Amino acid sequence: MKTILCYGDSITWGYIPGNLGRLPLDQRWPSVLARALGPDYEVIAEGLRGRYTVHDEPFRPGRSGADLLQPILESHAPVDLLILLLGTNDVLHFPELTAYDAARGIETLCKLAQASEAGPDGGEPRILLIAPPRIGKLSDELSLMCHGKPEHALDFARHYRSVAGDRGLAFLDAAEVTEPSPVDGVHLDAQGQRRLGEAVARAVLQIFSHPTALG
Numbered sequence: 001m002k003t004i005l006c007y008g009d010s011i012t013w014g015y016i017p018g019n020l021g022r023l024p025l026d027q028r029w030p031s032v033l034a035r036a037l038g039p040d041y042e043v044i045a046e047g048l049r050g051r052y053t054v055h056d057e058p059f060r061p062g063r064s065g066a067d068l069l070q071p072i073l074e075s076h077a078p079v080d081l082l083i084l085l086l087g088t089n090d091v092l093h094f095p096e097l098t099a100y101d102a103a104r105g106i107e108t109l110c111k112l113a114q115a116s117e118a119g120p121d122g123g124e125p126r127i128l129l130i131a132p133p134r135i136g137k138l139s140d141e142l143s144l145m146c147h148g149k150p151e152h153a154l155d156f157a158r159h160y161r162s163v164a165g166d167r168g169l170a171f172l173d174a175a176e177v178t179e180p181s182p183v184d185g186v187h188l189d190a191q192g193q194r195r196l197g198e199a200v201a202r203a204v205l206q207i208f209s210h211p212t213a214l215g
Contacts, residue, residue: 032197053105
């Protein structure tokens, strides 16, 4: 059995757009992924609302993805595949950060994972790096958080693809397979989650069908 760890933010957690609630377990993309892959794969969802790549908040501790990645990897070891879907909160909550900066944070997480010894036989887990969905028309609340950044500052795919290429990782651009709900312009509704989960399943099957492939 292959163990797959999905490490992400509120999209992986299953946040309902504009609702503050959580989608039912079976509607979240890691569950869609698990159903598509079947019984030979264990899919573990580690999504947390407000998680960043490497940053933290003074009043909400534990939001840095870098701080928690190692212990979470160890708790689920051996991990065959780590799926990273983070970065949206970096550009929404920090005025000075762009998608380029989020990619640098993601690269730090990749380095941590590759040095974690939490993969099979004490090696490194393979990594599927997912560029977050494109940020759409934001709700009034989220628009204030985004600080009016230009579109090029939110181009996750360009910079994440570069990180994946430099580090020999598998890559998926979520913006090519799904889009955020028009309710808030960031989060995925049930249909968006389903599309993402199905696309990730195709990527995962490709990774494991080619042992020498990237990732």
